[in-house]
Amino acid sequence: MYFTQKVIDLFIKPENAGELADADGIGEAGDPHCGDFLRIYIQVREGVIKDCTFQVFGCCAAIASSSMTTILAKGQALDDAEKITAQDIVHALGGLPEEKVHCSVLGESALKAAIENYRKNDQ
Numbered sequence: 001m002y003f004t005q006k007v008i009d010l011f012i013k014p015e016n017a018g019e020l021a022d023a024d025g026i027g028e029a030g031d032p033h034c035g036d037f038l039r040i041y042i043q044v045r046e047g048v049i050k051d052c053t054f055q056v057f058g059c060c061a062a063i064a065s066s067s068m069t070t071i072l073a074k075g076q077a078l079d080d081a082e083k084i085t086a087q088d089i090v091h092a093l094g095g096l097p098e099e100k101v102h103c104s105v106l107g108e109s110a111l112k113a114a115i116e117n118y119r120k121n122d123q
């Protein structure tokens with residue numbers, strides 16, 4: 001198994017880690033196979049994700065892909081952020097070892113859940 005430099009960088013120094021105190025939407029996802037857990041916070045202004053942070057309990061690939069999810073989501077319109085897939089996350093990381101690809105699914109699921117949560121709060 002090998003990790004790309006991008007994965008290692010984001011594992012050692014994750015971008016956008018932590019709780020977002022004034023979040024407009026919060027989404028969670030867990031992987032029942034390994035017990036890893038991710039929470040994503042979004043702050044939305046005029047339909048655009050202004051800020052996006054995460055908290056994760058998981059393996060190095062889960063940390064790096066969660067961080068990459070927030071990087072990809074930040075600055076995106078909600079409709080575009082909603083289309084971010086696990087594949088996009090893996091691609092942006094320069095790839096993940098086969099047995100770690102499932103870790104990126106957490107990012108896609110938690111981001112979608114956060115957007116859904118925002119839309120519900122916004123009604």
Ligand code: FES
Pocket residue numbers: 034035036057058059060
């Ligand atoms: Fe989930 Fe490693 S298997 S932390």
Ligand code: FES
Pocket residue numbers: 031034035036058059060061062100102103104106
């Ligand atoms: Fe479970 Fe990485 S091994 S998310």
